[in-house]
Amino acid sequence: MSDAPLILSHATKRFGAFTAVSDLSFEVPAGQIIGFLGPNGAGKSTSLRMSLGVMAPDEGEVRLFGAPPELKNLKRVGFLPEERGLYKKMNARDTIIYFGRLKGLSASDARARADELLEATGLGKFRTTRISKLSKGMAQKVQILSTLAHRPDFLILDEPFSGLDPVNQQTLEDLIKAEHARGATILFSTHVMEHAERLCDRIVMLARGRKVLDGTLEEAYATLGSGARITLEPGFDLAAALAPKGFGVHRAADKGPGEAWRVDLAPGQGPQDALRAVLEAGAPIIGFQPEEARLRDVFVSLVGEAEAAALDTPAVPTEGEVV
Template sequence: MTDALALHGLVKIYGDKRAVDGISFAAPTGKITGVLGPNGAGKSTTIRTIVGILTPDEGRVDMFGAPLSRESLRRVGYLPEERGVYRSMTPRAFITYLARLKGVKAADARARADQLLAAQGLSAYARKRIKTLSKGMAQKVQLAAAIAHEPDLVVLDEPFSGLDPVNQRGVESLVRDLAASGRTVIFSTHVMEHAERLCDRIVLIANGKKAFEGTVAEALAVVPASATIETEGAFDLAAALAPHGFRTESGGEAHGHRKWRVALDGPDASRRLLAACASANAPLALYEPARATLHDAFVRIVGEGVIGDME
C-alpha cells in the first residue's frame, strides 16, 4: 500500500523551543490516521507544516509520492484548529464559494454544497445566515466547505473540539464515509476515544517528539492483561493474592464493594487467579477481564505526567 503522506524528520523551532523535534510518520492511502497528544505537544504545528502553512526548519513532507508542492496541496482539504467562516454568508453560499476557489465549476459546486448540507442534516439551514446558526452547526459548515472539492487527502485539526456528543458522532460518521470512499484522512485530537473508534493508525506526540506509531491494536498490546474484581465488604484481596504472586491494585470502594485490578501474567493466569480467589474464600461480586484503553497504553509509553490533559 502506498502512502498519501510521509513526514521525514520534521523540525520546527520557535526561539529556543523545538515545537516539533524530528517527527517522522506516514499516512497510508485510503486509511484514517490519528495524531494524538496533549495540548502543546506539537500536533497543530505538525498539521500546519503538512498543509504548507509552516515551513519546517529541518526535514520534509512528501505528499502523493513527491515533495510537497502547490500542485499536491490542491488535492488537500484542510480544517484548521482556529474556526472561521464568513458569518454573513449562508451555508450554501459559503460552501459553494470555497469549492469555486478550489476550481470546481459553479453548478457542480452548488450541487456539492447541497449534498454535503444534506449529509450533515443542515438542509433546512442552507439559506440562513451562518451567524444565526449554533457553534456546532457553523463548525459542520466549515468542515463541509473543507471537503467540497472532493480532495484526495483530508487534514483535520481537532475536528471534534467544541462539538456536543451528537455532532461529534456526526463528524465521526463523515470521517468514516471519507475513508470508505477511498480518501485518506489524518486528524489531530487530544481525545483518545475518537482515535480508538476511528483510526487505522495512530501517532502519539509528546513534547514535540513521536512517542509511538502503529495500529490501535499494537498500542493496546503494550498494556499487560488484567482482570477487574469486586469483593464484598472489607475483604483485602491484595493481601490474599500476594502469596500467589499476583500484583493487585486497589480501585476504591462503592456500594459496599471494594474494586481491584489484578495483573494477569502468563497464559493460564486467569485460571490461577480464580483458583487463588477460591482458596482464599474471597467474596467475589464481580470478575471480568479488564479492557485496555489507549489511555492505559499511552501512560505505559510516556508516563502519566506527560499525558496531561488528554481525555
C-alpha cells in the first residue's frame, strides 16, 4: 500500500438525493504542491473533509499516509478549513501556541514557533492583541499561521486566499513556497486559477462533484494547445462568426476594455490563420495576441462557459467566518 500523503479511490459522498462528490480518485504524491480546482459548489470542501475523516465516503476509500484517517496520522497534517473561526478573546500569540500544543508541540517549542511565525509575517507587534481587535485580514493570517505551527508533513488548505487583499495573498504564496521548500506536501483548493498557475506541480479539476482533469500544468495546457487571444468591441459574437470556419472559440477571462475571446488553434494552424478568419468575419478588433493557454481556458474547454462562469462567483462567508 502506498504511503503517499493522500489517496482517494472512487470516493462518493451523498447528502440525501444530492451527490456532492461522485467516484473521485486522485493521489497526492509526497513533496508536491497540488491545486484542487473548481468553482464554488464543485465538491472541493466535501472531498477535503473526507480526506481528513471529518466525514466518511458513502462509497470508496480514503488513505492518509497509507492508512485510514485517524489521530496518529492526522497529527502530521495541518488543515485550514474554508469556514474561518478563532477564539476572539485569545490574543494572536496564544492562539498559535494553543494550536501548536494541540498538535503535540511542547510549551516552549509552541511559544518559539508562534514568535517566529508572527515576526516572519509582520504581525510581531500584534502578538498580544486579541483576535477581536485585529483586522479581518490579520485574523485570517493568524489562523493560517496556526495551521503551520507544528511544521506538518502535509498541509491541506481550503480556499486559503479567500478574503485576503493582494498584498496578503502574496504573503500567503510566499508562506506556501517556504513550507514546500522545507519538505511539506501541500494540497490547496481554490476557484482562482492564477494561484495554481504560479504555485502548483499538479492540478486536479472538479466540476459538479466529478473529476474532469488530473495532471501537470503542462498536461493541462496540452489539452488546448496554442491559441490566439482577441479583444473585440462589445456585442460581437465571435464564436458564432467563426464556427462555420471550424475554429474553437470561447470567452476569455481578461479584464479591461472590450470583450476578450480565445481562438483555439488546431495542429497546422498558426495565429495568422485566426487573425485572417476574424478579419474576414468583419469583427471589430481592438487587440490581438498569440498566446499559450491558461488554466481557465482549459476549464472552459472541459466543462463549458456556463459552468466556468461560477469561477468568478465568490463564496458566501459562513456566519462568524473571518475573511
